[in-house]
Amino acid sequence: MSTPVVSRPQVWMGAGCVVLALLMMWGAQFISSEAGYGGVGPNFLPWAVAAGLLVCGGLLLWQALHGGYQHMPEPPEAPADWHATAWVSAGVIANALLLTTLGFTLSCALCFVLAVRGLRLSEGKAAGGLRQTLTDVVTGLLIAAPVYWLFSKLLSINLPGLTQTGWL
Incomplete structure (x- = not known):
């Protein structure tokens, strides 16, 4: 019986998770674990995500140590797009x-x-001019505003707002 081939990058990926x-x-x-709406406290989601990540990381690590990721296609030979990555990272850091x-x-x-600009660049498309940027701003606001309202008004979760009115 042969010893399975162990791929260090795959082991690092599983261990990192x-x-x-x-x-x-x-x-x-x-x-805080103080129960809020529906008996669920603000710590529920972080615990659920961490538990799911632990299970996934454990499975990745086990698979890496027992022959590697099965039936995984070879990665493309495309170089990393650091310019696009910088835009997406800037968006997350700015947030x-x-x-x-x-x-x-x-x-x-x-x-x-910022993230959409980076994703466009990663696809080889133009980052976008003034009109596209304004469209992205409006789209971002149309996504973020209802989320803010849902969390702050419906679920009574305090998110930082720009004003004290609770609407922005």
């Missing part, structure tokens, strides 16, 4: 940094605009 899940579990213990300053709705809309 497990470590990330454990870090999320560690952080989730500091979130995290500006959430308490601009409020949930505007910071998420900005994240959407």
Whole structure:
């Protein structure tokens, strides 16, 4: 019986998922568990995501140690698109940094605009001019505003807002 081939990148991917899940579990213990609407507290979702990530990471790690990811197609020989990655990363970082300053709705809309620009670039398309950027801003607002309203008004979850009215 032959020993299965172990791919180090696959092992690192599975182990990274497990470590990330454990870090999320560690952080989730500091979130209030006081039950809100429907008997679910604000710490429910972080625990659920961490548990799911732990299961997925464990399965990835087990599979990597027992012959690698089965029936996985060969990756394409395309180089990484760092320019597109920088735009998407800028959107996520800007959202995290500006959430308490601009409020949930505007910071998420900005994240959407920057991420969509990066995704367009990754497909080889033009990033977009003024008209496309304005369309992206409106689309981002149309996505973020109802989410803000749903969480803050319907679920009574406090998200940072730009004003005290609870509508923006």
